[in-house]
Amino acid sequence: MTNRTSLSLLALLAATGAAHAQDKTPLNVVGFSGVFAENYEKFIIAPFEAAHPDIDVIYQPSKNSAETLALLTLQRSDPTVDVALIDVSVAIKANGEGLFATLDEASVPNLADQPAWARIDGDKSIAFSQDNLTILYNTETVSEPPTSWTDLADPKYKGKIAAKLADTRGVILIPILNKIAGADYKETIDPAIEALNQFAPNVSTWEPAPDCYAVVQSGEVDLSICWNGRSQYLHDTQGGIIGVSAPKEGSIGQTNTINLVEGSAHAEAAKTFINYALSAEAQATFAEKSFYGPVNTKVELSPEVATRIYGSPEAQAAQMSLDWPWIATVYSEWIQRINREVIAFN
Amino acid sequence: MSGAAAPAQQMTGSNRYMLLILLVPGLLALMTTFLLPMVWLARASFSTSSMSAFGGGVTLEHYHAALTDPFYWKVAMNTLSLGVTVSFFAVILSYPIALFLTRSTSRWRGVLTALAVAPLLTSAVVRTYGWMVILGDRGVINSTLQSLSLTTDPVRLSNNTFGATVALVEILMPYAILAMLAGFGRLNPQLEEAASMLGASKLRVFWRIILPLSLPGILTGALLVFVLAISAFVTPRLMGGGRVFVLGTEVFQEATVTLNWPLAAALSVVLLALFSSVIVIYQRALRRLEA
Amino acid sequence: MSEHHVVVENLVKTYPGAATPSVDHVSFALPKGEMLALLGPSGCGKTTILRMIAGLIEPTSGAIQLNGREISQTPVHKRNMGMVFQAYALFPHMTVAGNVAFGLEMRGVPNSERGPKVQRALDMVKLGHLGDRRVTQLSGGQQQRCAIARSLVIEPELLLLDEPLSNLDAKLRDEMRDEIREIQSRTGVTAIFVTHDQDEALSMADRLAVMSAGRIEQIGTPREIFDAPANEFVAGFIGAGNFLSGRVTAPGQAEIEGLGPLRFAAPASVGSRVQLMVRPHRFKLAAPGPNAFTGQVESLVYRGQILTLAITVGGRRLTADLHTHAGTLPAKGDTVTLAVAPGDVTFLSEAAA
Numbered sequence: 003m004t005n006r007t008s009l010s011l012l013a014l015l016a017a018t019g020a021a022h023a024q025d026k027t028p029l030n031v032v033g034f035s036g037v038f039a040e041n042y043e044k045f046i047i048a049p050f051e052a053a054h055p056d057i058d059v060i061y062q063p064s065k066n067s068a069e070t071l072a073l074l075t076l077q078r079s080d081p082t083v084d085v086a087l088i089d090v091s092v093a094i095k096a097n098g099e100g101l102f103a104t105l106d107e108a109s110v111p112n113l114a115d116q117p118a119w120a121r122i123d124g125d126k127s128i129a130f131s132q133d134n135l136t137i138l139y140n141t142e143t144v145s146e147p148p149t150s151w152t153d154l155a156d157p158k159y160k161g162k163i164a165a166k167l168a169d170t171r172g173v174i175l176i177p178i179l180n181k182i183a184g185a186d187y188k189e190t191i192d193p194a195i196e197a198l199n200q201f202a203p204n205v206s207t208w209e210p211a212p213d214c215y216a217v218v219q220s221g222e223v224d225l226s227i228c229w230n231g232r233s234q235y236l237h238d239t240q241g242g243i244i245g246v247s248a249p250k251e252g253s254i255g256q257t258n259t260i261n262l263v264e265g266s267a268h269a270e271a272a273k274t275f276i277n278y279a280l281s282a283e284a285q286a287t288f289a290e291k292s293f294y295g296p297v298n299t300k301v302e303l304s305p306e307v308a309t310r311i312y313g314s315p316e317a318q319a320a321q322m323s324l325d326w327p328w329i330a331t332v333y334s335e336w337i338q339r340i341n342r343e344v345i346a347f348n
Numbered sequence: 349m350s351g352a353a354a355p356a357q358q359m360t361g362s363n364r365y366m367l368l369i370l371l372v373p374g375l376l377a378l379m380t381t382f383l384l385p386m387v388w389l390a391r392a393s394f395s396t397s398s399m400s401a402f403g404g405g406v407t408l409e410h411y412h413a414a415l416t417d418p419f420y421w422k423v424a425m426n427t428l429s430l431g432v433t434v435s436f437f438a439v440i441l442s443y444p445i446a447l448f449l450t451r452s453t454s455r456w457r458g459v460l461t462a463l464a465v466a467p468l469l470t471s472a473v474v475r476t477y478g479w480m481v482i483l484g485d486r487g488v489i490n491s492t493l494q495s496l497s498l499t500t501d502p503v504r505l506s507n508n509t510f511g512a513t514v515a516l517v518e519i520l521m522p523y524a525i526l527a528m529l530a531g532f533g534r535l536n537p538q539l540e541e542a543a544s545m546l547g548a549s550k551l552r553v554f555w556r557i558i559l560p561l562s563l564p565g566i567l568t569g570a571l572l573v574f575v576l577a578i579s580a581f582v583t584p585r586l587m588g589g590g591r592v593f594v595l596g597t598e599v600f601q602e603a604t605v606t607l608n609w610p611l612a613a614a615l616s617v618v619l620l621a622l623f624s625s626v627i628v629i630y631q632r633a634l635r636r637l638e639a
Numbered sequence: 640m641s642e643h644h645v646v647v648e649n650l651v652k653t654y655p656g657a658a659t660p661s662v663d664h665v666s667f668a669l670p671k672g673e674m675l676a677l678l679g680p681s682g683c684g685k686t687t688i689l690r691m692i693a694g695l696i697e698p699t700s701g702a703i704q705l706n707g708r709e710i711s712q713t714p715v716h717k718r719n720m721g722m723v724f725q726a727y728a729l730f731p732h733m734t735v736a737g738n739v740a741f742g743l744e745m746r747g748v749p750n751s752e753r754g755p756k757v758q759r760a761l762d763m764v765k766l767g768h769l770g771d772r773r774v775t776q777l778s779g780g781q782q783q784r785c786a787i788a789r790s791l792v793i794e795p796e797l798l799l800l801d802e803p804l805s806n807l808d809a810k811l812r813d814e815m816r817d818e819i820r821e822i823q824s825r826t827g828v829t830a831i832f833v834t835h836d837q838d839e840a841l842s843m844a845d846r847l848a849v850m851s852a853g854r855i856e857q858i859g860t861p862r863e864i865f866d867a868p869a870n871e872f873v874a875g876f877i878g879a880g881n882f883l884s885g886r887v888t889a890p891g892q893a894e895i896e897g898l899g900p901l902r903f904a905a906p907a908s909v910g911s912r913v914q915l916m917v918r919p920h921r922f923k924l925a926a927p928g929p930n931a932f933t934g935q936v937e938s939l940v941y942r943g944q945i946l947t948l949a950i951t952v953g954g955r956r957l958t959a960d961l962h963t964h965a966g967t968l969p970a971k972g973d974t975v976t977l978a979v980a981p982g983d984v985t986f987l988s989e990a991a992a
Contacts, residue, residue, distance in 0.1 A: 066604070068603075068604045068607060071607065092607065095607050099397070161485060161502065161504070166590070168605065206485060207507040207589035208589055208590025209585050209586060209588065209590035211476075211477070211586045221486060222485065223485075337601075337606055338606075341593070342419055345590055345591060346593060348591070538724050538728040539728050539731075541695050541722075541724070542722065542724060542730070542789075544694075544714075545693060545695075545718075545720060545721065545722040545790075546716075546721075546741050546742035546745055546790075547717075547742055547745035547746050547793065548716055548741075549714075549716050552745065560732045561731070
């Protein structure tokens with residue numbers, strides 16, 4: 003590079019930098035990758051930036067919540083991240099380490115519209131969407147889709163189910179199966195473990211690769227227990243090979259939280275953004291586009307969208323939510339039980 | 349060059365100084381990529397704080413948890429048995445190839461050697477997917493069996509220990525071959541000729557001359573495969589369908605799913621301690637054999 | 640045929656892709672107890688012959704008989720031959736005794752007989768006290784002895800030695816040369832050895848076969864080979880020589896260009912061209928006369944017992960080896976006369992002019 007070009011480049015950089023400094027507050031948001039990132043940037047960040055020209059939201063996709071947590075832990079003395087979108091179970095872990103700041107209704111007025119269960123750890127982590135656990139199936143090999151979680155135990159599916167359960171999926175499935183058995187997950191999960199063992203012989207793989215969607219699409223298995231949002235997206239984009247069948251007993255969502263990072267340099271802008279992300283408007287748009295269940299109590303979903311998120315009216319009525327802080331205390335224990343009492347024997 | 353090759357005690361002061369300077373980059377790299385993470389890991393395994401290695405107090409509870417849990421002992425045994433099985437088959441299958449490559453006088457020998465270790469150019473993950481295509485319920489073998497009407501239901505070849513073993517054996521074979529090629533230095537066609545001249549049939553030449561002389565290479569290959577097999581986690585996880593519990597997959601699970609980093613660190617340290625002692629014993633035996 | 644212990648007939652080896660054979664119709668025969676040396680420059684095919692006899696290389700054609708039995712189809716391990724390799728090829732993972740016992744073990748000799756036999760073999764090569772050593776701890780000469788003991792303990796029909804002395808230093812070489820010869824004659828084993836060293840061949844072998852380019856040029860006793868070489872190659876390869884060519888002017892006399900007349904003791908027709916040779920040690924200091932050539936000493940090399948000098952006569956160089964006890968020795972620049980008796984002139988070949 004010649005001296006002149008490097009000089010002019012430098013000038014250009016200085017000019018743009020100055021423009022940022024004068025006009026725009028940078029806001030670093032770390033969150034989920036893939037389709038979520040696409041939808042979030044398009045339907046939440048873009049409208050927000052249009053309404054707040056003084057804030058420049060920079061979205062960094064992260065591979066998973068554990069990785070986000072590692073990043074936040076590493077940067078705790080001097081965070082570059084302002085807002086983190088992470089799984090509720092990881093958020094609770096992070097709160098134990100004091101990584102997130104407390105929000106309040108004065109600076110985030112939309113907090114008032116969130117249900118009590120969504121305001122976690124004293125308003126440090128706020129649930130903003132729930133991605134339901136559902137059953138997806140290969141429409142070419144399954145003529146009669148399952149309608150109930152108990153259908154998973156049907157011998158006709160022997161060796162035809164992919165179920166990655168040694169993570170949040172298992173932790174969510176336990177209360178569902180428990181409820182079907184009429185038990186309270188806070189008292190015992192033995193009935194759920196028993197139910198898991200009933201369909202475990204049908205499971206081909208507990209570690210579907212590359213993921214729980216691809217194995218259905220490729221025909222390697224007939225059924226897979228996966229998240230609704232991505233399943234619906236694949237249903238729409240992959241020519242209908244993937245079908246989604248929300249069981250009638252209802253489901254629980256993988257809950258995503260939005261968090262203000264403790265020590266953020268742009269806390270005010272961050273709160274403005276969080277307030278928007280929690281608004282009924284933003285959540286409704288995101289629900290329609292991504293089929294993630296909204297949390298804000300003011301959101302009214304059209305019946306079509308509600309069906310694609312929660313399933314039949316019967317399933318919608320049976321939709322559950324969890325006491326996540328309590329779940330966090332048993333999270334490892336439950337996964338350990340799934341590993342040792344179900345997977346290790348099947 | 350001659351200075352570097354000379355024994356250390358004959359080195360002049362300035363030579364020693366040069367040597368030190370030459371060693372610095374390597375030592376620094378080793379420090380930052382190996383020693384520091386190891387120190388971090390060791391410290392994390394004693395930490396009371398679940399997320400930061402150097403924050404929090406010091407506790408032995410994670411070691412207590414790891415060592416008193418019979419499940420982890422079972423997992424350690426699984427790991428050991430997977431390591432032994434994989435080493436056994438990788439060595440059995442690699443030995444004839446390595447022997448052929450060593451003894452070959454063909455001008456294609458270089459090309460053949462390159463071909464034998466060429467799989468190292470692709471990642472283990474890619475090759476694992478390859479094996480999933482071959483061994484899957486709807487994979488090449490099962491569809492062949494079914495189209496020949498030999499079976500009706502798919503034979504479970506993957507998503508279990510068998511699949512993980514097969515894939516690991518294949519993935520680690522090039523390492524075994526390389527180690528053997530390096531360890532076959534004492535093989536010499538004249539020794540085989542001498543034995544035949546003394547009345548040994550081909551089979552006896554193999555048992556009495558080739559096998560004993562190639563034993564150091566075999567054992568080095570076996571050790572290398574064993575170490576790589578017991579520390580593998582991608583292949584056991586993907587090919588095992590989640591059913592193959594080894595220390596590698598457990599560490600991964602604790603680190604990324606249940607986010608219990610100190611326990612993950614403690615398990616890693618246990619894995620390290622357990623198997624470095626195996627290696628030390630093995631090396632001792634090997635040295636005695638070579639003496 | 641039956642009087643011969645080893646018979647090789649029309650043995651040919653052509654390697655795939657080679658234009659000319661490495662071994663080209665070689666035939667020879669050995670009576671029992673004889674030691675034959677295959678002598679020649681490297682690449683002449685001598686080792687190939689040895690390896691074909693051993694069974695390590697398959698001949699392209701030809702026959703090999705041992706004790707009147709055709710063996711070219713017999714596998715190596717059933718030929719019952721002992722072989723001493725150039726690099727000894729001792730088994731590094733066995734002791735000295737283990738190496739020697741190996742052949743007995745392969746023959747199923749019971750353990751109780753094996754021990755004494757091994758001990759006797761080791762005693763024979765003066766290694767009786769080193770049986771428990773690892774072979775890697777032996778010196779070069781000891782390894783050589785061990786290799787010999789190993790090949791003889793099986794009481795082979797034939798002992799093959801491939802350049803057995805080439806890995807030893809000069810002093811050891813002389814010692815081992817005598818020892819091998821002594822052991823061979825004591826055991827009476829028929830032996831063939833390969834060498835490129837004429838001294839070795841001359842001093843050890845009963846007969847030697849001089850080879851060149853896959854063929855045997857001459858086979859005979861050391862004396863026959865040395866004194867009556869069949870051709871210029873043999874004469875040149877064995878010992879030094881002054882080669883002189885000229886025209887026969889009278890029976891037993893040839894006119895050598897630049898030297899004048901030279902008398903020799905061989906029939907040759909007058910008018911033909913002959914190739915003659917005088918070994919350097921055949922020259923003697925003498926007064927001028929017939930069969931004597933006078934010239935100035937150009938170089939001198941004093942070797943203790945022998946003085947090698949070169950004189951120039953008529954633009955030609957003659958080399959002579961003189962015994963140092965022969966009175967006053969010439970110095971450089973002296974004019975001397977070298978004479979040779981007609982019987983000491985070697986006749987090599989004759990061609991019509």
